[in-house]
Amino acid sequence: MISTVFTSRKSKAIAIWCGVLLLVLCFHFYVSYQRVELPGIGRSLYGDNYRDPPPYNQAGDAKTIKRPTGPKQTTPPAGPKQLYTPPKNEEKKQRFPKALIVGTGKCGTRALIDYLNMHPYVTIAKREMHFFDRDENWSRGYNWYKSQMPRSYSNQMTIEKSPSYVEHPRTPSAVRRMSKDTYILWVVKDPVVRLMSVMALQDENSNLRHAYLEYSRDGKLQIRKEYYPLWRGEYVIHLRRWLRYFPLAQIHVLDGTDLVKDPVTQIQQVESFLQLPPLLGPRNFYFNASKGFYCMVPFSTTTPQCLGSSKGRKHPVINDTVKTMLYDFFRPYNEQFFKLLGKRFNWEPKERV
Ligand SMILES: Nc1ncnc2c1ncn2[C@@H]1O[C@H](COP(=O)(O)OS(=O)(=O)O)[C@@H](OP(=O)(O)O)[C@H]1O
Numbered sequence: 613m614i615s616t617v618f619t620s621r622k623s624k625a626i627a628i629w630c631g632v633l634l635l636v637l638c639f640h641f642y643v644s645y646q647r648v649e650l651p652g653i654g655r656s657l658y659g660d661n662y663r664d665p666p667p668y669n670q671a672g673d674a675k676t677i678k679r680p681t682g683p684k685q686t687t688p689p690a691g692p693k694q695l696y697t698p699p700k701n702e703e704k705k706q707r708f709p710k711a712l713i714v715g716t717g718k719c720g721t722r723a724l725i726d727y728l729n730m731h732p733y734v735t736i737a738k739r740e741m742h743f744f745d746r747d748e749n750w751s752r753g754y755n756w757y758k759s760q761m762p763r764s765y766s767n768q769m770t771i772e773k774s775p776s777y778v779e780h781p782r783t784p785s786a787v788r789r790m791s792k793d794t795y796i797l798w799v800v801k802d803p804v805v806r807l808m809s810v811m812a813l814q815d816e817n818s819n820l821r822h823a824y825l826e827y828s829r830d831g832k833l834q835i836r837k838e839y840y841p842l843w844r845g846e847y848v849i850h851l852r853r854w855l856r857y858f859p860l861a862q863i864h865v866l867d868g869t870d871l872v873k874d875p876v877t878q879i880q881q882v883e884s885f886l887q888l889p890p891l892l893g894p895r896n897f898y899f900n901a902s903k904g905f906y907c908m909v910p911f912s913t914t915t916p917q918c919l920g921s922s923k924g925r926k927h928p929v930i931n932d933t934v935k936t937m938l939y940d941f942f943r944p945y946n947e948q949f950f951k952l953l954g955k956r957f958n959w960e961p962k963e964r965v
Pocket of ligand 1: 718721810812871905907919922925926
């Protein structure tokens with residue numbers, strides 16, 4: 613019967629066209645499915661909740677910036693260039709940072725600035741400037757500091773990070789002199805975990821690995837209170853100093869462990885604090901299982917970019933007695949810190965520190 617239907621040449625041509633049409637339709641549905649549904653890195657570059665960014669608000673009224681809502685976009689939006697629009701008739705120039713990542717070292721400061729660097733409205737200083745905390749740089753003056761900054765448009769935000777700003781006594785007043793509107797970003801971590809991150813830098817067999825311990829006169833093992841890395845983890849001391857110059861609302865404190873585990877939530881909170889258009893999302897992060905950390909996926913690529921091998925080191929293992937001593941040592945500082953901050957972090961003894 614089929615052979616009788618396709619006997620004429622016209623019928624054969626129609627059958628071929630129908631076949632081709634069916635193939636095209638199948639291909640189209642397959643591609644759309646890939647863009648919208650597939651999790652992870654293989655999906656479309658712009659397949660998430662992307663909406664056109666709201667205008668960037670220089671004056672900084674957070675209420676005018678709305679998060680994207682509504683159904684998922686099914687067609688890919690415009691390319692990365694359209695995520696950012698420079699102001700008309702304006703030349704790029706060097707500007708003071710509008711936001712500073714002030715510390716604390718080993719808590720995830722590099723991850724934070726590199727994540728923020730994916731934001732089209734952000735430009736970052738290419739290195740740690742140590743302007744406020746190192747005398748040789750400080751003596752060069754504010755204009756020198758500005759001359760080290762990248763060129764940017766007025767609707768972009770320059771950000772610099774130096775991980776010891778937070779503890780240096782000069783920094784809060786000197787930053788205020790630069791601009792009282794500077795946004796302060798501060799990454800902290802469970803101070804015991806942070807200490808182990810510092811200790812990981814020491815050679816495994818070196819005595820320095822235990823430099824935070826000492827023996828008392830009567831031969832008891834105790835915490836060496838004046839050890840500098842311990843003092844850096846006494847966050848409340850540093851926060852008190854900053855609060856003499858900046859209101860708490862201008863200081864965003866985040867837990868570096870949360871940044872490792874859930875960078876999307878953390879970076880979106882930072883975006884909101886900085887009053888940047890809400891652009892960063894799951895599309896910008898890829899979990900690298902072998903590293904155990906998220907890597908970045910900037911808008912311009914689908915290739916994940918991970919932090920260097922100096923980040924994410926193996927921490928030394930400490931026995932339970934020493935662990936308890938350390939947690940007991942930090943607990944009062946932590947409690948005062950949480951009280952002053954008005955929020956708590958989960959900094960209780962854990963398996964791996
Ligand atoms: N995505 C990603 N990849 C790798 N590492 C990450 C990431 N996010 C946060 N971290 C954590 O960053 C810790 C290093 O902190 P800092 O960048 O502040 O260190 S430094 O003071 O600038 O040297 C580093 O500490 P260690 O694990 O002790 O090496 C990491 O835990």
